[in-house]
Amino acid sequence: MTEATDTRPVATRGAPQAQSGRLALWGVVVLLALIAAQVYGLLESPPDRDMGHLQKIMYVHVPSAWSAFVAFLVVFVASIAYLWTGRARHDLIAASAAEVGALLTALTLALGSIWGRPTWGVWWTWDPRLTSTAVLLVVFVGYLALRAFTDDFERRARWSAVVGILGFLNVPVVYLSVRWWRTIHQVQSAPSTVDTTFAWGLRVNAVAFLLLMIYFVRERYRVASMEHLLEATIEERELRGSHGV
Amino acid sequence: MTLAPDLRRVLTIAGKDLAIERRAKANFNAVVFLAATMLLLFGFALGPDAAALRAAAAGVLWLTVLFSGSLAFNRSYQTELEEGALETLLLYPGSRKSIFAGKLLANLVFILMVEAILVPMAAVLYGLSFGDGLGGVALALVLGTIGFVTMGTFYAAMASRLRAREVLLPLLLFPMLVPLLVAAVEVTAAFMGQSPFAPTGRWLTLMAAYDVVFLLATMGAYDFVIDD
Amino acid sequence: MTLAPDLRRVLTIAGKDLAIERRAKANFNAVVFLAATMLLLFGFALGPDAAALRAAAAGVLWLTVLFSGSLAFNRSYQTELEEGALETLLLYPGSRKSIFAGKLLANLVFILMVEAILVPMAAVLYGLSFGDGLGGVALALVLGTIGFVTMGTFYAAMASRLRAREVLLPLLLFPMLVPLLVAAVEVTAAFMGQSPFAPTGRWLTLMAAYDVVFLLATMGAYDFVIDD
Amino acid sequence: MDTADAINLTGVARRFGRRWALRGITMRASAGESLMLLGRNGSGKTTLLRVLSTSLAPTRGAGTVLGHALGRSADRIRPLVAWLGHDPGLYGDLTGVENLRFSERMRRPIDGSATRDGRIAGALERVDLAAAGDERTRGYSAGMKRRLALARVLLAEPRLLLLDEPYASFDESGIQLVNEVVRAMREAGGCVVVATHDRERSAEVATRALRLEDGLLYDDELGAVSSRSAVPGVYA
Amino acid sequence: MDTADAINLTGVARRFGRRWALRGITMRASAGESLMLLGRNGSGKTTLLRVLSTSLAPTRGAGTVLGHALGRSADRIRPLVAWLGHDPGLYGDLTGVENLRFSERMRRPIDGSATRDGRIAGALERVDLAAAGDERTRGYSAGMKRRLALARVLLAEPRLLLLDEPYASFDESGIQLVNEVVRAMREAGGCVVVATHDRERSAEVATRALRLEDGLLYDDELGAVSSRSAVPGVYA
Ligand code: HEM
Ligand SMILES: Nc1ncnc2c1ncn2[C@@H]1O[C@H](COP(=O)(O)OP(=O)(O)OP(=O)(O)O)[C@@H](O)[C@H]1O
Ligand SMILES: Nc1ncnc2c1ncn2[C@@H]1O[C@H](COP(=O)(O)OP(=O)(O)OP(=O)(O)O)[C@@H](O)[C@H]1O
Ligand SMILES: [Mg+2]
Numbered sequence A: 001m002t003e004a005t006d007t008r009p010v011a012t013r014g015a016p017q018a019q020s021g022r023l024a025l026w027g028v029v030v031l032l033a034l035i036a037a038q039v040y041g042l043l044e045s046p047p048d049r050d051m052g053h054l055q056k057i058m059y060v061h062v063p064s065a066w067s068a069f070v071a072f073l074v075v076f077v078a079s080i081a082y083l084w085t086g087r088a089r090h091d092l093i094a095a096s097a098a099e100v101g102a103l104l105t106a107l108t109l110a111l112g113s114i115w116g117r118p119t120w121g122v123w124w125t126w127d128p129r130l131t132s133t134a135v136l137l138v139v140f141v142g143y144l145a146l147r148a149f150t151d152d153f154e155r156r157a158r159w160s161a162v163v164g165i166l167g168f169l170n171v172p173v174v175y176l177s178v179r180w181w182r183t184i185h186q187v188q189s190a191p192s193t194v195d196t197t198f199a200w201g202l203r204v205n206a207v208a209f210l211l212l213m214i215y216f217v218r219e220r221y222r223v224a225s226m227e228h229l230l231e232a233t234i235e236e237r238e239l240r241g242s243h244g245v
Numbered sequence B, C: 001m002t003l004a005p006d007l008r009r010v011l012t013i014a015g016k017d018l019a020i021e022r023r024a025k026a027n028f029n030a031v032v033f034l035a036a037t038m039l040l041l042f043g044f045a046l047g048p049d050a051a052a053l054r055a056a057a058a059g060v061l062w063l064t065v066l067f068s069g070s071l072a073f074n075r076s077y078q079t080e081l082e083e084g085a086l087e088t089l090l091l092y093p094g095s096r097k098s099i100f101a102g103k104l105l106a107n108l109v110f111i112l113m114v115e116a117i118l119v120p121m122a123a124v125l126y127g128l129s130f131g132d133g134l135g136g137v138a139l140a141l142v143l144g145t146i147g148f149v150t151m152g153t154f155y156a157a158m159a160s161r162l163r164a165r166e167v168l169l170p171l172l173l174f175p176m177l178v179p180l181l182v183a184a185v186e187v188t189a190a191f192m193g194q195s196p197f198a199p200t201g202r203w204l205t206l207m208a209a210y211d212v213v214f215l216l217a218t219m220g221a222y223d224f225v226i227d228d
Numbered sequence D, E: 001m002d003t004a005d006a007i008n009l010t011g012v013a014r015r016f017g018r019r020w021a022l023r024g025i026t027m028r029a030s031a032g033e034s035l036m037l038l039g040r041n042g043s044g045k046t047t048l049l050r051v052l053s054t055s056l057a058p059t060r061g062a063g064t065v066l067g068h069a070l071g072r073s074a075d076r077i078r079p080l081v082a083w084l085g086h087d088p089g090l091y092g093d094l095t096g097v098e099n100l101r102f103s104e105r106m107r108r109p110i111d112g113s114a115t116r117d118g119r120i121a122g123a124l125e126r127v128d129l130a131a132a133g134d135e136r137t138r139g140y141s142a143g144m145k146r147r148l149a150l151a152r153v154l155l156a157e158p159r160l161l162l163l164d165e166p167y168a169s170f171d172e173s174g175i176q177l178v179n180e181v182v183r184a185m186r187e188a189g190g191c192v193v194v195a196t197h198d199r200e201r202s203a204e205v206a207t208r209a210l211r212l213e214d215g216l217l218y219d220d221e222l223g224a225v226s227s228r229s230a231v232p233g234v235y236a
């Protein structure tokens, strides 16, 4: 059989079942990490001068933003890998990461604007970071919509890989353009640089969220590849069907 | 005696269309996020100056509804044309106006749901605060949407069967919507505290009148456009 | 030795697409009139205040180009899909990139022609006077359109083959166009004498860079999206 | 209503753009008959059936179906006629049951849902799709789709049944099913018109054979090999 | 190039979504042969032809066409193959001549337009569409469209010709035309594969008969009535 267009999942190596055990453990670790991080963030680090306890939102807002970016980076890499190898695995990883990334990005936006209301007095400003985050979200929602509307597995994988790559490349350009745009019109940017006192709280939470993100992606990937395995086995049976080759 | 069955047919058709939309859920999400994207584009096009944006907000909101919404209308006939379902649909007993009414109802629900997500989004992006004008804005939305969906469903019945449907539907539809758009924007702006002294009452009556007139007109004309 | 033939193929395909557009002239006119209608809608939506309108003019112009233009892209593949022409097209010798290049060229001509009518229209409706900025505006239009058409032709290759193409194409396309839109609006506004001190040079470089980068990227990726 | 003919056409003609698909059809058929309608591609079979189903109005000529005039009182005819065309006319995103339920709701809006679902289950049983009833029809094979369409026609219990190439994309059992349906309709006193290329199959159930040659109707022998020499058939 | 087989497949399988259209085809054919490919609806005929034409890549298995590997060196194969599918693959808004000119420009970009137009006129003559050459193909009848597509195939002068149900929607003279084309190709040393339901017609020109049963290839006798008892055909 040719490897070029071999769309069988790695799942056929029995991976998902094996994973499930390790993943469960992983999940527990993540949970503990999150609790620890939140406790640290909420208790150890002082309330902010002008934002007060509101500022604690940052401990979720920022890490979720960061881990969302990492997730989309995974999409980018996995998509390239898919176009390179044509392995179903890479497509499934990309898809899983895209879903989780979109979720976290939505969370970032929600928390961000909840945060913005009291701090900037507005829910939203056309700040480069905010807008490019929003664009990032719609790009990958488009990615997921394209997948939902494409039936043939092989085509879906190829198309969404391309869309994922181009979309990811586009975001820095968006960021840059919006920054120029704002500076021309002299609008003050989001006052969101971190004071070192919060740095540790941020770091800890960032790690926790990163673990959480990875957990979600792997879990989603496990489900996806199980579905794929199921189909693959059905296909195998149909292929070696009534006649047999 | 003949009305009751046709009423049930209307509900049956609306239910069917909505069920299909629910199944292809991706479609609703796609329209919503497309609308969100348009809101962003407007923001970039009309500059970051917050005051200017707030001033334009009502217009932007309605243009977004029009542009994204009009993409949904053709689809409600596509499902009929895919496997020759339309011919079967036309051969059922009862008045064919119930087909129009059913699809109109389904589209109305669809667009109102889109707006339910769109309006808060616009409020956030354009820094709007409705305050106690919220009820008025809601009323304007409902009245405006009824007229919009009526015309959209009607013209889509023709456009969706032509090759150039993507271009033709808005070309036929938008000019008809001008009065509705003007009124809707004015009222919405007024209730959002822009122009407090605007004669909102008169605008709302205009919209209501528009809805009634064109609802009756399209109902009457539907048999001509759907029958082959 | 292998380039020459593929170049000729590009011209052949572009010529073919344009010939078809000329035959179905209705389509070009429809798009132009639709664009005109959109200009009017913007006018009504952004209120009668002349100053506000003039300020928004550049943005409105580009949004109109985007919204009306993006309706034309799906069509350039529809003609291929109607009688299974695409399969034949894909089986011709030579690189398939020449298909992309050919369609891109045809769409470029199409959109530029639309703009040639649209811009004066906008100037009239929004009371603009380009003065000596005309050359700059033209340059901005060309640079912006190249990027717009490149992305549109590319994403339409996918969207046009799906049931939800009307919604999907703009959903995929518009987010990618944000940098282009921002730059184009800024430059156009600057040359129309709005913000005289804007660094138009930097914006134009950005647009040129965008065009080059995504032209290469889409060229490279095309084989993945067209091949089945 | 009186025991009128099921079909009674005089000089019915239908044009598409510049070409005439039907050039003047005069025919009569009564309840309990089942007509086999032959003719090569483009000869006008589908067009004739669509005229009878009221989905096309005749360009010229007049006729009655089940006693009601074509065109003028089409809405009186529609409840009594059922049509199965080239396309199954299903909604791919609905399940088989949902498709039938929709059709039944449209035909009998005031029925109780209990009786309705009972009848639907029975019909699915009959076309043996009971197993696949809850799958979306998008995944159905061509054959399954036509079976479901057949179930819809069964539920309609029409007095005039119009089948356009019903044997197409059917395996042996499907073909038998079609013929059973035709027999059942006839025994229930209905009239059936079957447009087909498959003379042998439909001969098993047909009581009379007609042949269209570009837009004109000729009569034909049931069993025979299509006879090129034929005279315009007028049944008065 | 060397005198390789025209076709040489080993275990080629192709999947669409979850279902296998081809389950493992092993076959060989050499220049000058003309194969008749039988099989009922959905058995995989079109899919096999599309794999041979390089428009579909095999999901499994490997093969060469005219000495070049499927998949890897598809662009070497494309210039040598011509395909006529269910659809004519024309542009309705272009005239017959314009359609052919487009195809020729794509195949032979550097030819002079004089020679090109000469060849086109000849081809139109041969499929006797000379009269309708300057009408838009949208107005063509199904038969005329297929004639024009046939002219395109003639102009291509391929070394492997793939015809998918070429007799469909053709009248007698059209059928003869198809068979002439097949003969001409064979005498020019090309290889022809004809997927068809019309055993009698294609038997006039075929040198060998194969039959697909859902995705598996069996050999079949040329003249005979399709024999249900058959063994997987492997030609080594
Ligand atoms: C919808 C609104 C918002 C979005 C989409 C958003 C997005 C982001 C993103 C993507 C990051 C991580 C990227 C980076 O760190 O460079 C970030 C970081 C941050 N955001 Fe937000 N944000 C929003 C609102 C806010 C608000 C209202 C505040 C509070 C003033 C805020 C404060 C911060 C801070 C302190 C960081 C830490 C990282 C840094 O400053 O570099 N954000 N935000
Ligand atoms: N909607 C239409 N528009 C234009 N011409 C049509 C239309 N429907 C049918 N025709 C023409 O009318 C003639 C009869 O078509 P019809 O479909 O009735 O033939 P048929 O006997 O059903 O053929 P088949 O055996 O292929 O089903 C054909 O020449 C066809 O081109
Ligand atoms: N593009 C596709 N997507 C999904 N399934 C397909 C596609 N093309 C073919 N199939 C499936 O593959 C199988 C073989 O199809 P194919 O068209 O090769 O059959 P065929 O022998 O050509 O039939 P026919 O005699 O009707 O032309 C069928 O079951 C069909 O449903
Ligand atoms: Mg027919």
Ligand SMILES: [Mg+2]
Pocket (backbone or CB within 6 Å): E045, E046, E047, E086, E164
């Ligand atoms: Mg086939």
